[in-house]
Each structure stands twice: as C-alpha cells, then as structure tokens.
Amino acid sequence: MAKLIYIESSPRKDRSHSIEVANAFVTAYKAKNPNDHVDVLDLWAEKLPSFDGDMINAKYAAMHGAKQSAGETAAWSQVQKMFDRFNAADKYLFSVPMWNFGVPYILKQYIDIITQPGMAWSFDPATGYSGLVKGKAAVIYSSAGAYHEGSGAEAFDNQRPYFQAWLGFVGITDVTPVSCAPMLAAPEDVAKAVSNAVTAAQELAAIF
Numbered sequence: 001m002a003k004l005i006y007i008e009s010s011p012r013k014d015r016s017h018s019i020e021v022a023n024a025f026v027t028a029y030k031a032k033n034p035n036d037h038v039d040v041l042d043l044w045a046e047k048l049p050s051f052d053g054d055m056i057n058a059k060y061a062a063m064h065g066a067k068q069s070a071g072e073t074a075a076w077s078q079v080q081k082m083f084d085r086f087n088a089a090d091k092y093l094f095s096v097p098m099w100n101f102g103v104p105y106i107l108k109q110y111i112d113i114i115t116q117p118g119m120a121w122s123f124d125p126a127t128g129y130s131g132l133v134k135g136k137a138a139v140i141y142s143s144a145g146a147y148h149e150g151s152g153a154e155a156f157d158n159q160r161p162y163f164q165a166w167l168g169f170v171g172i173t174d175v176t177p178v179s180c181a182p183m184l185a186a187p188e189d190v191a192k193a194v195s196n197a198v199t200a201a202q203e204l205a206a207i208f
C-alpha cells in the first residue's frame, strides 16, 4: 500500500482551477489504487506555525550541533512533526497557483518550515548538498498568463523553476508537471485549458 500526499495551496477552494485539476487527479488515482492512502494537506486549514526567530535559531543550532533553548526546542518539535507527515509519503501531488510570478506565500512558508538539515537535506564538504526525501511528484501549475518558452514572458516565471528547483534540492527529481493556463482569457479558452489539464491529470494519475 503506497501513500500519496496531496498538498493544496490555493485558498479559493470551489473557484480554484488548480484544485479542480488536482481533485480530478486524486479521483482517478483512488479509482486505480483503491488500497493506497491519500493524505490531503490543505495549507490554509493547517494553521502553519510561524517561521520565526526560534525556528530559524533552532535550524542553525541543528546545523552547528549547538544546544537549543526551550523556545527553539518547542519550534523544532513542530518542524519535526510537519516534516514527518511530508516524509511519510511515497508520492507527492501539489497544486500550485502563480501569485505575483511566484508561489503563494503559504506554500513558501511550508517550504521554509520543512526544508531542514538532517530531515530534507544534508551537506558533506566533499560531495556538497544531498536531498534526503525519496518519492516522485506530480505538480498542477495554474496561472493567469502563459510563460512557456517562446512566450516572451519566461523571465517572469518564478513559479515553476523555483518550485522544481526546490523539489530537486530535497531529493524529488522524478517530477511531472501539468499546466493549467492561461486562466485570464476568454471563458471558452479557460474552459478548454482546464479541460485539457483535467485530462492530462487523469492520464497521469492512472500511471502514477
């Protein structure tokens, strides 16, 4: 029995295109893999802890083998709990809207919390950084515009390049993106883009 974690980062719920596509993926995945466990992590419902001074100092204490204060220890146990849930998965599904050319701040906050030394990554002076997370990922990207090669807008895309660089950094290199764009277009073009993305997501889920 495999474990899929679905990490949702749009607060728009019923109006969200990335969630609509991700839900189609999850439905198709469950139909194909009825015995697998699907853990849905809605970042907006989760009440993520602040990535504050204690959490950052706890991170540096972990990196330098220093003693943590009581506040840092409490922050580090929240980090460990969130990372353990993430790391328990064999497969990852993310829905990632573009916000101001990057990812929603709640997703960045989650990334800051779980991207920790000794959990998500390690460093060896001889070999450099290694990602410690194992698994593969499907990512539903949505945006108002189109940022593909040749669009002339590639330089503004800090959504997909950033997110995939982060996945690679933590060790997830088997990544299949599904694009749901452009979402700022004539209604019939939006409907077509969503329908194409739903089909691509369902096909991917059937072999994921």
Ligand SMILES: Cc1cc2nc3c(=O)[nH]c(=O)nc-3n(C[C@H](O)[C@H](O)[C@H](O)COP(=O)(O)O)c2cc1C
Binding pocket: 010, 011, 012, 015, 016, 017, 018, 019, 096, 097, 098, 099, 100, 101, 102, 142, 143, 144, 145, 146, 183
């Ligand atoms: C705060 C905010 C910022 C946005 N910034 C961009 C942007 O920089 N570029 C873009 O193409 N679309 C941008 N959009 C549009 C969204 O990416 C688009 O509506 C997408 O469908 C949102 O995903 P969702 O439908 O899953 O919520 C922005 C939307 C919001 C709410």
